[in-house]
Amino acid sequence: MRFNALFDAWAATYDAVVAGADEEYADVFDGYxxxxxxxxxxxxxxxGALVVEIGVGTGNLTRKLLARGYRVIGVEPSQAMRAEARRKAIGADIREGSFLHLPLDDERVWAFVSTYAFHHLTDAEKEEAVRLMAARLQPEGKIVFADTAFVDDAARRAAVEDARRRGFVRLVxxxxxxxxxxxxxxxxxxxxAGFRAFFERMNRYVWLWKAVRG
Structure with a gap:
């Protein structure tokens, strides 16, 4: 997968970064x-509803889903991240896979969820991923994601220029x-794909969106 090497290397420090240890990404993970x-x-x-989490990382969202009583299948391409998730999220079924390669059999899914991962796909790949998820959802199923997005190109350019002004080379x-x-x-x-979407801004970068049929 495109970013496996990056996430294999990041697995050991990921939780510290999302907690605010890296100044460059503090705004991205604000209110994580x-x-x-x-x-x-x-x-x-x-x-007991089946929730499929794509891009589980180290299992932080996975644990919250388990605590709510859901059956969780976690999908993660990075071997190191899968190892961390299995260690932290006891009870989840962690499988190798990705947005475009869902390791599911005949399971019908109540919800697909993901955080901080969808932006790794190109626009065409995002369309395909939505199509694949739609085909697996129960009729009343939903997609609930949170990730960086922008209201328009001007907002995206402003974010880049602000990061450059602050010397945040990696963020730029x-x-x-x-x-x-x-x-x-x-x-x-x-x-x-047949969904109505509802959006909520969560911090300077991240939006939450919920998509339901109709």
Missing amino acids: DRILERVAEEVEGPP RDLENEYYPLVSDLEGMLAR
Whole structure:
């Protein structure tokens, strides 16, 4: 997978970074635990409902889903991240896979969830991922994601210039080279797959979105 080497190397320090240890990414992860809680809240499933988390990382959201009584399949391409998630999120079924290679059999899914991962896909890959998830969802199922997105191109450019002014070289590189979507683009691709989407801004960079049928 495209970013496996990066995340294998990041696994040991990921939890410290999301807790604010890295100044460059402090704004990106501002309110990290609250963001994960909101994603878990928006699942709104019955006890035992199947939730598939894509890009589990070290298992932080996974643990919150388990605590709410869901059956959780965690999908993660990075071997090192999978090892951390299995250690921390006892009870989850952690599988190798990705947005585009869902390691599911005939499971019907109540919700797909993800945080800080969808931006690794190109726009075409995002469309395909939404199509794949839609095909696996129960009729009342939903998609609940939180990730960096921008309201328009001007907001994206402003974020880059602010990061450059502050000397955040790595953040600038990420903002210029990864595939951060516009909110309107997300809304459009979800609508084309038959979803209505609801958006909530969580911090300077991150938006939460919930997509439901119809």
